[in-house]
Amino acid sequence: xxxxxxxxxxxxxxxxxxxxxxxxxxxxxxxxxxxxxxxxxxxxxxxxxxxxxxxxxxxxxxxxxxxxxxxxxxxxxxxxxxxxxxxxxxxxxxxxxxxxxxxxxxxxxxxxxxxxxxxxxxxxxxxxxxxxxxxxxxxxxxxxxxxxxxxxxxxxxxxxxxxxxxxxxxxxxxxxxxxxxxxxxxxxxxxxxxxxxxxxxxxxxxxxxxxxxxxxxxxxxxxxxxxxxxxxxxxxxxxxxxxxxxxxxxxxxxxxxxxxxxxxxxxxxxxxxxxxxxxxxxxxxxxxxxxxxxxxxxxxxxxxxxxxxxxxxxxxxxxxxxxxxxxxxxxxxxxxxxxxxxxxx
Amino acid sequence: xxxxxxxxxxxxxxxxxxxxxxxxxxxxxxxxxxxxxxxxxxxxxxxxxxxxxxxxxxxxxxxxxxxxxxxxxxxxxxxxxxxxxxxxxxxxxxxxxxxxxxxxxxxxxxxxxxxxxxxxxxxxxxxxxxxxxxxxxxxxxxxxxxxxxxxxxxxxxxxxxxx
Numbered sequence: 001x002x003x004x005x006x007x008x009x010x011x012x013x014x015x016x017x018x019x020x021x022x023x024x025x026x027x028x029x030x031x032x033x034x035x036x037x038x039x040x041x042x043x044x045x046x047x048x049x050x051x052x053x054x055x056x057x058x059x060x061x062x063x064x065x066x067x068x069x070x071x072x073x074x075x076x077x078x079x080x081x082x083x084x085x086x087x088x089x090x091x092x093x094x095x096x097x098x099x100x101x102x103x104x105x106x107x108x109x110x111x112x113x114x115x116x117x118x119x120x121x122x123x124x125x126x127x128x129x130x131x132x133x134x135x136x137x138x139x140x141x142x143x144x145x146x147x148x149x150x151x152x153x154x155x156x157x158x159x160x161x162x163x164x165x166x167x168x169x170x171x172x173x174x175x176x177x178x179x180x181x182x183x184x185x186x187x188x189x190x191x192x193x194x195x196x197x198x199x200x201x202x203x204x205x206x207x208x209x210x211x212x213x214x215x216x217x218x219x220x221x222x223x224x225x226x227x228x229x230x231x232x233x234x235x236x237x238x239x240x241x242x243x244x245x246x247x248x249x250x251x252x253x254x255x256x257x258x259x260x261x262x263x264x265x266x267x268x269x270x271x272x273x274x275x276x277x278x279x280x281x282x283x284x285x286x287x288x289x290x291x292x293x294x295x296x297x298x299x300x301x302x303x304x305x306x307x308x309x310x311x312x313x314x315x316x317x318x319x320x321x322x323x324x325x326x327x328x329x330x331x332x333x334x335x336x337x338x339x340x341x342x343x344x345x
Numbered sequence: 346x347x348x349x350x351x352x353x354x355x356x357x358x359x360x361x362x363x364x365x366x367x368x369x370x371x372x373x374x375x376x377x378x379x380x381x382x383x384x385x386x387x388x389x390x391x392x393x394x395x396x397x398x399x400x401x402x403x404x405x406x407x408x409x410x411x412x413x414x415x416x417x418x419x420x421x422x423x424x425x426x427x428x429x430x431x432x433x434x435x436x437x438x439x440x441x442x443x444x445x446x447x448x449x450x451x452x453x454x455x456x457x458x459x460x461x462x463x464x465x466x467x468x469x470x471x472x473x474x475x476x477x478x479x480x481x482x483x484x485x486x487x488x489x490x491x492x493x494x495x496x497x498x499x500x501x502x503x504x505x506x507x508x
Contacts, residue, residue, distance in 0.1 A: 009484070009485060013484045015410070016484070017456075017462070017480060018354075018355030018356050019462050019477075025410070028410065044488055045484060045488055047491075047495040048484065048487050049484070051433065051437065052437060052456065052491075057347050057351070057357075069365065070368055
């Protein structure tokens with residue numbers, strides 16, 4: 001039976017691919033007549049064939065192309081046919097159009113995605129890329145690969161790898177940022193600026209770097225940090241919550257003090273609290289938070305005291321209150337704001 | 346429509362032509378057709394006639410077999426259920442990928458690139474017999490893999506045809 005069955009299967013295949021000869025056709029037809037089993041076999045192959053062909057055609061036929069070709073044929077004879085104005089709705093065909101176009105796009109898209117993703121994958125796997133995040137106009141939050149959250153003050157920039165390699169989680173900072181570091185005993189989190197290092201285990205703190213004065217200020221909110229210069233890690237300063245460390249790059253000195261500036265995080269929280277604060281200090285804070293230059297035009301004003309709190313207010317509102325309280329004048333000179341007045345009440 | 350025509354004609358290019366001609370014939374007769382009847386049925390009729398004429402002219406058909414092919418349609422897959430269609434497509438692609446390399450190559454050349462056995466044999470420097478055998482093997486594999494999509498309506502057909 002083996003020889004026979006492959007012979008007829010071959011015939012059936014030749015039939016469907018259109019290669020069958022006339023005499024073979026008769027043989028096949030006779031064979032099918034002799035036994036319902038044969039007929040059934042033929043049927044199954046036929047079904048198989050049809051499924052494949054249907055799929056084949058749907059992916060091959062560009063209905064738009066064919067339509068254009070057909071229109072050409074229709075307008076060719078000199079009887080002057082116009083492109084059919086009567087729109088004959090062919091539901092079946094419409095489905096086909098959508099399907100075949102869709103299919104072509106799907107395949108193209110799939111291939112593109114495959115290529116692009118394998119490209120990306122290659123780079124991601126071979127070496128972690130560096131990511132640079134800059135807060136341009138306003139403050140900006142960024143989640144790091146380990147889940148830590150960094151809030152960048154406007155104009156600041158951090159650089160970190162797309163994947164934290166073993167051992168450490170290092171982030172470079174230019175400007176000011178508030179860090180909420182995810183706990184990870186195996187990998188200390190390190191903020192670097194120049195040679196200065198702030199090493200953390202899991203905590204919340206604020207780091208401010210100043211490229212002009214070459215200083216870095218670290219204020220700890222909660223947790224524990226160790227601050228040091230990379231050449232002298234043993235000369236580190238441990239901060240407790242509420243403490244501040246100031247690093248001077250030239251002398252490579254670190255001074256620790258209790259943080260007195262209640263508003264060290266105001267740039268992020270937009271909450272300002274002034275308790276009998278000197279106006280010059282207030283102006284400093286406002287400059288930092290709102291990123292605008294504010295000048296005291298008259299020297300005696302620096303000693304004036306301000307007691308007020310603001311929550312999510314614009315600079316104009318804050319200045320308005322101060323102006324009223326201290327009887328000052330506020331003038332805007334381009335990007336510079338001037339506060340002038342006699343002396344405080 | 347092409348699919349329908351190809352059932353008779355087997356040759357993709359000819360099938361496409363026939364379908365186009367059918368549209369044109371319909372267009373030429375547009376004044377006389379009854380708009381009540383769905384256009385598809387007109388086209389189907391025209392295509393059927395053109396196909397039978399083609400076969401007659403090319404002398405490669407058998408009335409018996411033709412009748413058998415006619416009776417069996419796959420109405421369930423005419424539906425635009427894209428999920429089933431996608432599933433089927435995946436199944437087909439998978440089955441094709443399972444074919445041994447040479448076999449798959451030959452199969453794709455014949456079905457997707459529309460090369461005749463002779464042409465394939467020439468291109469791959471093998472005998473036509475080999476192409477045949479490989480095609481047959483491919484179809485057997487496909488039949489095996491797509492078994493679940495092939496519903497059986499045996500009794501009906503056989504009883505009808507035994508008359």
